[in-house]
Amino acid sequence: MESRLTRLEAVQTMLLEIGQKSSSCTDISEFLQAVHAALGRIMYAANFFVALSDRDGPVNQVRFVYFVDEVDDPPSRDALFELVEGESPTATVISTRERMVMTAAEHLSRREANAGFGIGTIAEHWMGCPLLDQNHQVLGAIVIQSYDKEHTFSEEDQALFALIANHVSSALQGLQSMDRLERAVQERTAQLSHEVAERRRAEAIQRALYELANLSATATGGSRLNMRLHQIISELVPAQNFLMALYHADTKEISIPYFVDQKDEHAPVKRFDYGVGMSSYILQRKQAMLLDRAGFQALVDSGEMEHPLGNTDIASWMGAPMLLGDVAYGVIIVQSYDDSVTYTQADLDILAFMASHVAVAIARMQADREIRRAKEALEEQNAALENALTSLKDAQGELVRQEKLASLGRLVAGVAHEINTPLGICVTATSHLVEELKLTREDMANGTLDEDGLNQFFDIIAQSLRIMTTNTQRAAALVRSFKQVAVDQSSDDIRSFNLRKYLDEVLLSLQPKLKGKPIVVEIDCDERIEMASFPGAVSQIVTNMVVNSLVHGFEEGQSGKIKISGKVDGDFVDFQFSDDGAGMDSATLAQLFDPFFTTKRGSGGSGLGAHILYNLVTGALGGTVKVVSAPGMGLHYKLRFPKVKRK
Numbered sequence: 001m002e003s004r005l006t007r008l009e010a011v012q013t014m015l016l017e018i019g020q021k022s023s024s025c026t027d028i029s030e031f032l033q034a035v036h037a038a039l040g041r042i043m044y045a046a047n048f049f050v051a052l053s054d055r056d057g058p059v060n061q062v063r064f065v066y067f068v069d070e071v072d073d074p075p076s077r078d079a080l081f082e083l084v085e086g087e088s089p090t091a092t093v094i095s096t097r098e099r100m101v102m103t104a105a106e107h108l109s110r111r112e113a114n115a116g117f118g119i120g121t122i123a124e125h126w127m128g129c130p131l132l133d134q135n136h137q138v139l140g141a142i143v144i145q146s147y148d149k150e151h152t153f154s155e156e157d158q159a160l161f162a163l164i165a166n167h168v169s170s171a172l173q174g175l176q177s178m179d180r181l182e183r184a185v186q187e188r189t190a191q192l193s194h195e196v197a198e199r200r201r202a203e204a205i206q207r208a209l210y211e212l213a214n215l216s217a218t219a220t221g222g223s224r225l226n227m228r229l230h231q232i233i234s235e236l237v238p239a240q241n242f243l244m245a246l247y248h249a250d251t252k253e254i255s256i257p258y259f260v261d262q263k264d265e266h267a268p269v270k271r272f273d274y275g276v277g278m279s280s281y282i283l284q285r286k287q288a289m290l291l292d293r294a295g296f297q298a299l300v301d302s303g304e305m306e307h308p309l310g311n312t313d314i315a316s317w318m319g320a321p322m323l324l325g326d327v328a329y330g331v332i333i334v335q336s337y338d339d340s341v342t343y344t345q346a347d348l349d350i351l352a353f354m355a356s357h358v359a360v361a362i363a364r365m366q367a368d369r370e371i372r373r374a375k376e377a378l379e380e381q382n383a384a385l386e387n388a389l390t391s392l393k394d395a396q397g398e399l400v401r402q403e404k405l406a407s408l409g410r411l412v413a414g415v416a417h418e419i420n421t422p423l424g425i426c427v428t429a430t431s432h433l434v435e436e437l438k439l440t441r442e443d444m445a446n447g448t449l450d451e452d453g454l455n456q457f458f459d460i461i462a463q464s465l466r467i468m469t470t471n472t473q474r475a476a477a478l479v480r481s482f483k484q485v486a487v488d489q490s491s492d493d494i495r496s497f498n499l500r501k502y503l504d505e506v507l508l509s510l511q512p513k514l515k516g517k518p519i520v521v522e523i524d525c526d527e528r529i530e531m532a533s534f535p536g537a538v539s540q541i542v543t544n545m546v547v548n549s550l551v552h553g554f555e556e557g558q559s560g561k562i563k564i565s566g567k568v569d570g571d572f573v574d575f576q577f578s579d580d581g582a583g584m585d586s587a588t589l590a591q592l593f594d595p596f597f598t599t600k601r602g603s604g605g606s607g608l609g610a611h612i613l614y615n616l617v618t619g620a621l622g623g624t625v626k627v628v629s630a631p632g633m634g635l636h637y638k639l640r641f642p643k644v645k646r647k
Contacts, residue, residue, distance in 0.1 A: 007042060011160060014038040015167055020516035022171030024556070028052075029077075031175060032066035035168055042160065044151040045144055046070055047123070051090055052131070052140035052172070054080055060091070062140060071121045071147060088118050093128040093141045099162055101153065102126045125152040129165035133173045142168060195388070202385055208232045208354065209378055212361050226258035233354055237347045239334045243267070244358075245279040246330040254279050254330070261310070262337060268309045277309040278319060279331045286328065288320035288352035290343060316342040320355035322362065329359045426468045433464040494645060499529040499538075499566050499573065506542050513550060518559035521546075525566035529573060533645035537620040544613045545577045545637060553581025553635060568643070572623075575639040583633045592627060621645060 017038050025031040032050050039045045049067040053060075060083050067074035075081065083091035089107070093100050102110075104124045110117045123145035131139040142165050146152060153161070211232050230242045244258045252274045259267035274280050281299070282289060291299070296317050299305040316336040322329040332355045336342065360377075440457045443449040503523055507514075514521065531538075546562065554560045558581075565576045584592070593614040617625040623641025 010042045011163075014042060014164070018164070018167045018171060019512075022174060023512050024516055025175065028065055028172065028175050031171065032168075035164070036066070036068060039144070039164065043144075043153070043157050044146055046151075047145045047147065048143070049074075050131075050140060050142050050168075051081075051083075051094075053094070053138055060084065060094070062090075062094070069120075086114065086117070089126055089128060090141050090143060093130050093143075094138050097130045097132060097136070097138060099129045099158070099165075100127070101158055121147070123147050124149050127153050127158060127161055129162050131165060131169040131172060133169065139169060139172055199385065199388055202381075202388075204236060205350065205353065206378070206381055206385060208236055209357055209381070212354075212357055229358065230258065230260065233332070233334070233351070236350050236354065237334065237343070238336065238341050240341075241335045241337070243279075243333040244330065245333070247274065247283055247328050249328075254283075263311045263313075272309070276307045278305060278317075278333065281305045282319045282321050282331045282333075283328050286321055286323060288348050288355070289318065290345065290348045291317045292342070311337075313337065315339045318343045318348050318351055320348070320352040322355045322359035324356070324359040324363050327359075327363075329362050331355075332358065426472055430464075430468065433461065436460050494532060494534060496530065496532045497535050498527070499531055500525040500527045502535055502538065503542065503564060503566075506539050507546075510543060510546055513547060517550065517554075518557070519550065519554060519562060520560070521562045521564070523564050525564065526568060529566055529568055529643070531573070531643050533641070533643070534620045537616040541613050541616050541621075541639075542577075544610070548610060549579040549581055549635065553579045553583075555582075569640075571644070572640055572642055575641070576637065577639075578634060578636040580634040583629045583631050583635060585631055589627065589629050617641065 018035060021031050021034045025034070036045060036048050039048065047069045049064055049069065051062040051064050053062055061080045062083055063077060063080060064075045065077055083094060085091050085095040089100055089102055103126075104122050107118060107122045107126065111122075124147055126143070126145040128141050128143040130141055133139055142161075144153070144161060212229065226244055229244070230239065233239050233242070240260075241262055242258070242260045243256065245254050245256055247254055253271055254274055254277075255271045256267040256269070274283070281304075293315055296312065296314055300308050300312055314335045315338055317333070318335070319331055319333040321331050332351060334343070334351060436457060440449065440453070443453060500523070503525055507521060507523070542564070549560075549562055560580050562579045563577070567574045592610050594611065614625055617623050617639055621639075621641040622645055623639055626638040628636045628638070
């Protein structure tokens with residue numbers, strides 16, 4: 001009797017540990033290692049592994065994310081293994097979604113019927129349970145086995161292992177959901193960063209094109225126009241050595257109206273026949289070209305480019321024709337003598353793009369029709385950039401909305417798991433009580449029940465009822481608080497509520513986050529504050545503040561204190577939140593409310609918590625928010641919003 005109670009207590013302790021570890025761990029391997037250690041305290045668990053289905057592939061492809069075995073070597077965590085139904089016990093558990101227990105004799109019998117059944121060493125006793133999510137979809141399998149005939153698994157062991165598998169399934173589902181959301185946010189953030197960089201580059205090109213169009217509309221030609229053109233292109237690519245050559249179709253000649261070079265003060269020639277030099281070479285081919293020192297010298301040595309003009313000791317060279325349709329207006333050439341300044345294909349694309357628009361600008365000065373054509377092209381590009389900016393803003397808004405929904409989802413998962421623990425304990429206690437009642441009735445029927453046995457039975461009844469009462473009350477309180485908080489977070493309606501009582505409900509729903517952490521939360525709020533506002537916004541704000549403090553303010557295992565206070569000032573509420581955690585410097589503080597800014601990228605920070613907090617305070621609640629912090633001094637929010645909010 002005493003050993004059974006001891007084991008029951010050990011099982012209860014293990015289930016609590018699984019719940020606490022799932023709330024604090026971000027790494028699946030770390031969580032499974034803790035489960036393995038706890039499992040070893042209640043049954044023989046020297047050989048234990050977990051196989052998870054590939055989330056992005058077929059369900060029969062698995063990764064062995066945790067594998068400890070006395071005989072077989074562990075497979076690679078990153079390797080994918082295809083499990084075929086009927087060819088291994090693990091595949092059978094996953095495909096049938098049912099528990100499987102198998103002895104060595106049974107394994108050998110199956111292998112005789114199917115030579116490929118099982119890939120590992122045959123165990124004396126093998127036990128596996130499926131890991132299922134809330135929709136009864138397979139997450140994978142959890143397996144324990146023994147190679148020792150002295151260690152086998154009783155029916156009680158099998159029932160306990162199935163119970164533990166259910167708890168591990170719930171925890172893994174939460175861990176995988178958080179990991180998937182974090183990876184999605186990271187991937188989208190990287191994509192947005194790339195899009196912003198492309199937009200800035202497009203804006204620089206747009207600005208250069210605008211200046212070029214404006215220049216062609218106000219200038220009549222000459223050195224001022226060419227000098228300003230050089231400056232515009234220099235803002236896009238390195239162009240310390242710059243040449244512009246114009247093609248004269250009537251005389252078949254090329255002139256050099258503008259020339260700037262580090263080694264030559266003046267152009268070698270001002271005017272020459274078409275077919276000579278690199279300018280003619282580019283015009284003949286009517287396409288931009290990028291050359292390095294070896295490529296340039298090869299053209300000279302082979303005679304493919306006739307009569308080079310100017311200095312040929314270049315490190316990098318690129319030229320682009322000024323073309324408008326089939327009409328050639330000239331060539332723009334940029335070159336470098338410095339090995340540290342080399343041009344890329346992207347630079348050539350920009351130069352070619354600019355050269356084509358220079359041709360448009362030249363034609364624009366010659367005809368009003370070409371001016372209107374260039375203007376329309378610029379307006380189309382501007383509209384495209386505005387559409388891109390609108391898309392970026394829409395994407396940012398969607399990410400913020402997804403983060404709010406994800407926050408509610410994490411609340412649901414945490415409270416559901418928290419409720420599962422006391423209910424599981426009640427079920428276990430009830431089962432134990434039924435068994436003891438059965439044994440007592442048998443003793444009474446056999447006439448072996450004495451006074452000590454009866455008193456012992458009464459003690460077990462009292463102890464079980466205490467356990468059941470405590471845990472059912474705990475579950476009821478969690479359901480009551482979560483019901484109101486969850487409804488508020490998913491609703492945009494104004495309703496009346498008492499601020500102090502509502503804070504207690506919100507913090508109760510956050511117990512899965514706070515449990516197991518040495519963080520003390522103190523509330524100093526006037527109990528007479530009656531509000532008519534958006535309770536969902538208040539819940540989201542407090543949740544984000546507490547979660548941000550846990551993620552950013554305190555290291556794992558660090559003790560600390562969080563204070564929340566609320567006071568009435570006329571028609572307004574002064575609400576303050578502070579922690580005594582790590583704090584932040586002035587540079588970090590200045591970016592606190594920026595979207596996607598976080599100091600814990602990849603470690604639980606999405607960069608949207610403080611941004612959503614700011615929007616809710618200034619938007620939904622119609623208030624203001626101030627924040628004060630310094631390294632080592634914690635973080636202090638000061639919020640002020642009206643008691644009664646009008647739509």
